[in-house]
Amino acid sequence: MTRLHDMGGRFGDGPVPVDPHDAPVFKQAPVFKQDWHARALAVTLAAGALGQWNLDGSRHARERLSPRDYMRFSYYEKWIAALADLLVQKGIVTRDELAAGQAGDPAPQALRARRLDAAAVAPALRRGGPTNRPVPAQPRFGPGDRVRLRRARHADIPGGHTRLPGYAGGHAATVLRCHGGHVFPDSNAHGLGEAPQPLYTVALRAADLWLAPEHPDDEVTLDAFEPYLEPLE
Amino acid sequence: MPHDHHDHDHAHAVLPPDPALRVRALETILTQKGLIDPAALDEIIDTYAHRVGPQEGARVVARAWADPAFREALLADADPVLDALGLTGRQGEHVTVVENTPVRHNVIVCTLCSCYPWTLLGIPPAWYKSDEYRARVVREPRKVLAEFGLSLPRDQAVRVHDSTAEMRYLVLPMRPEGTDGWGEDDLARLVTRDSMVGTGLPRAAHEVPAP
Numbered sequence: 315m316t317r318l319h320d321m322g323g324r325f326g327d328g329p330v331p332v333d334p335h336d337a338p339v340f341k342q343a344p345v346f347k348q349d350w351h352a353r354a355l356a357v358t359l360a361a362g363a364l365g366q367w368n369l370d371g372s373r374h375a376r377e378r379l380s381p382r383d384y385m386r387f388s389y390y391e392k393w394i395a396a397l398a399d400l401l402v403q404k405g406i407v408t409r410d411e412l413a414a415g416q417a418g419d420p421a422p423q424a425l426r427a428r429r430l431d432a433a434a435v436a437p438a439l440r441r442g443g444p445t446n447r448p449v450p451a452q453p454r455f456g457p458g459d460r461v462r463l464r465r466a467r468h469a470d471i472p473g474g475h476t477r478l479p480g481y482a483g484g485h486a487a488t489v490l491r492c493h494g495g496h497v498f499p500d501s502n503a504h505g506l507g508e509a510p511q512p513l514y515t516v517a518l519r520a521a522d523l524w525l526a527p528e529h530p531d532d533e534v535t536l537d538a539f540e541p542y543l544e545p546l547e
Numbered sequence: 548m549p550h551d552h553h554d555h556d557h558a559h560a561v562l563p564p565d566p567a568l569r570v571r572a573l574e575t576i577l578t579q580k581g582l583i584d585p586a587a588l589d590e591i592i593d594t595y596a597h598r599v600g601p602q603e604g605a606r607v608v609a610r611a612w613a614d615p616a617f618r619e620a621l622l623a624d625a626d627p628v629l630d631a632l633g634l635t636g637r638q639g640e641h642v643t644v645v646e647n648t649p650v651r652h653n654v655i656v657c658t659l660c661s662c663y664p665w666t667l668l669g670i671p672p673a674w675y676k677s678d679e680y681r682a683r684v685v686r687e688p689r690k691v692l693a694e695f696g697l698s699l700p701r702d703q704a705v706r707v708h709d710s711t712a713e714m715r716y717l718v719l720p721m722r723p724e725g726t727d728g729w730g731e732d733d734l735a736r737l738v739t740r741d742s743m744v745g746t747g748l749p750r751a752a753h754e755v756p757a758p
Contacts, residue, residue: 319659319660320659322658322659322685323658323682323685323686326682327678327679327682327683328679329679329694330677330684330691330694331673331674332695333672333673333674343672345595345596346595346596347673349567350567350570350571352596353567353592354566355591355592355595355670356587356589356591356592357570357574357588359591359637360577360584360587361573361577364582373660377659377660380557383559388566389661389673390566391566391569394559394562394566394569395562396559397573398558398562399558402556402558403556406582407576407577407580409558409561412559412562412572412573412576413561415563415572415575416575416579417576417579417580420579420580420581421581421582425582428582429581429582430584431586432584432587432590434587435590435594436590439591439637440635440636441636441637442638442640442666444641445641446641477659477711477712479709481685481686491643493641493643493712496712496713497713499712513712517706520705523685523686528687528688528689528690528705529704531704532688532704532705534685534707534708534709537710537711537714538711538712
């Protein structure tokens with residue numbers, strides 16, 4: 315069983331809400347509709363720079379919101395809630411501090427030493443967090459290979475993080491490209507190590523995925539880590 | 548087996564109901580603890596509000612239209628090409644560029660969250676992050692594109708790219724007719740954000756002042 319964020323292909327959603335002021339041209343609409351959206355993004359990035367969790371862990375913290383919260387929260391509200399949960403989970407902030415809106419004690423010196431200063435922002439954003447890593451073995455698959463995406467054992471950990479969307483599980487696909495080794499989110503999100511795996515772009519036929527495909531030649535591609543794939547005989 | 552035992556530990560519930568106050572509480576606490584530099588927050592906001600945006604992607608597309616060798620290198624392995632232009636970084640560490648042709652139209656989505664090539668297009672628009680777009684565009688791309696005003700011919704197959712890893716996608720749209728001899732700066736004025744996500748096409752040559 316998967317979580318609410320895994321919504322690709324689900325039925326029931328209405329038209330895509332496109333704000334008429336959000337024209338597809340440059341600089342017409344403000345990037346941040348509310349000041350607090352910008353603050354939420356900046357606080358999340360600055361807190362992430364403390365290095366107490368990784369990107370996969372913060373993504374999983376958003377997925378782990380209760381279904382009720384996930385649905386009622388707007389995009390940046392999910393960010394704030396996940397950040398608050400992570401800060402408490404990692405022992406950086408206490409529940410009492412969250413409730414009071416004020417810090418009790420300063421953070422330990424070792425953590426304060428990791429604070430992202432203004433001058434370090436540009437180089438940190440430019441550097442980002444590349445996920446490519448060497449992998450010990452040759453990738454098992456190559457372009458053109460037919461594969462099947464893993465089915466039932468959706469994530470390695472019950473309720474755990476995975477980047478295999480539910481709609482694709484169990485379906486046949488064709489390997490388009492291998493991107494070399496990348497950090498494996500299913501492991502890294504849980505602090506179990508980067509465990510790099512070969513990453514592939516695979517193509518699935520819309521006609522295989524959906525009961526009523528719009529066009530026989532349409533396709534969906536996704537990026538699949540090697541443990542998601544098995545050879546298709 | 549490790550368990551995901553945080554499902555019932557939602558500390559965020561103690562924060563105030565107003566989201567603006569929730570953010571302020573976190574910012575205040577982390578600043579008082581010495582873990583956040585308020586000037587760094589201003590720097591991050593200024594970067595994404597004013598400096599990074601689709602104009603970066605448009606430069607890349609225009610150059611690919613004007614320079615066949617650049618286009619070939621970009622499609623084969625975008626990372627070194629973009630890195631040389633200073634266009635890799637956070638949420639754009641690894642990029643694949645996919646090319647529209649008369650027989651294939653590409654569209655980008657992230658059904659699991661909202662992955663988007665920040666270094667090339669900036670922060671994603673609200674519709675890209677919406678449940679409606681994430682849920683529907685993989686299953687009924689043509690219907691969704693029609694809502695954006697884009698009706699694709701039946702002889703053009705749609706390939707929807709679900710960004711499920713740290714690989715970000717950029718669509719290289721087809722160069723508009725009637726732009727022979729245009730320079731890169733003029734070509735870049737034709738490139739819209741949506742044309743690089745696949746929910747739109749570039750502007751036609753007659754829609755912008757002639758170079």
